[in-house]
Amino acid sequence: MDFAFDARTEELRAKLLAFMDEYVHPAEQVVHEQRAGLDSPWENVPVVEELKAEARRQGLWNLFLPDSEYGAGLTNLQYAPLAEIMGRSPQLAPTVTNCAAPDTGNMEVLAQFGDERQKKQWLEPLLAGEIRSAFAMTEPEVASSDATNITTHIERDGDEYVITGRKWYISGAMHPDCRIFIVMGKTDPDGADIRRQQSMVLVPRDTPGVTITRAMQVFGYEDHYHGGHAEVVFDHARVPVSNLIGEEGGGFAIAQARLGPGRIHHCMRLIGMAERAIELMCRRAVSRDAFGKALAQQGVVQNWIADARVAVEQLRLLVLKTAWMMDTVGNKGAHTEIQAIKIATPRTVVGILDRAIQLYGAGGVSQDFPLAELYAGARTLMIADGPDEVHQRSLARRELKKYL
Incomplete structure (x- = not known):
């Protein structure tokens, strides 16, 4: 095991450290001041949008994604010291470099399991930072530490899936640019293999039957940077069968x-x-x-x-x-x-x-x-x-x- 930084990692570390010192840390207080003047705490903050543009200009964008077709093509070992640097300002730095959860995980899912249409419609705008996303798995009425417990139903009806369930602490759902949910639910609740009962489907946020009922706090914080955390109800929300990610039972x-x-x-x-x-x-x-x-x-x-x-x-x-x-x-x-x-x-x-x-x-x-x-x-x-x-x-x- 050799953990010495290679030339590319050294170059990116130097750029990222300078970016943090010159832009990110000075903006931490500015974010709070600007958000206080907004009509809604969920609106986009001007300085955050400015930092996104600067990060992209400097090539400090999508560093997390190892797939070189879509991301920076870094290995986990190369990305580790960069993520550590961003961790010094964990609310702001990952957001302005497009390396923030839950978008990172959702982009990885789409890059690895999405079909070409799904990549074109959702992955590409996520990579460009034009939209945000949310991942809907955790539920308030079951012990979600065991993912096989989830009760949300994804029932096929002809060429559509009908989604019914209640989720909470759905990160990113409060963000005004959140356009898509990846929803995990059961397509085969009575299946013999409890790890093949679940599937994942793409549900646009504006789908009829999708209601964000409230923002959830974490120790009193609303985590505006990452788009907050929401309780979301899916009441017979319908999406095309083509919105299935991968295969039924693969969730x-x-x-x-x-x-x-x-x-x-x-x-x-x-x-x-x-x-x-x-x-x-x-x-x-x-x-x-x-x-x-x-x-x-x-x-x-x-x-x-x-x-x-x-x-x-x-x-x-x-x-x-x-x-x-x-x-x-x-x-x-x-x-x-x-x-x-x-x-x-x-x-x-x-x-x-x-x-x-x-x-x-x-x-x-x-x-x-x-x-x-x-x-x-x-x-x-x-x-x-x-x-x-x-x-x-x-x-x-x-x-x-x-x-x-």
């Missing part, structure tokens, strides 16, 4: 293919969040005095900073190893490593952010610093894309299987 497998890259992308960005937290801790520690000496001279603060540095270095190596394995043996071959980083990274970064918040005192939980919002995002990732306990269960079974 569960497509979901797993979508979630593998998504999980490592989250972990890459989480390391950037942790690096931002360490930087903020150090700046605070050297600028504040308590009980007659600088916070940086307090033993407990030194321990927090040292432990955070050790933890981040460990996590980065594990994420890079996982990226390397995904590139060399595929997502299935890296299954154990993907689960390991999904367990270890969010919980470790939550701990680092918690210490940083403690160091900032009242400021740490305020809107004047990014720590509270970073914490909300990191803590959510202990649930999103499969909760820790599901990954632990699967990982333990894999280990135990060697001895049974």
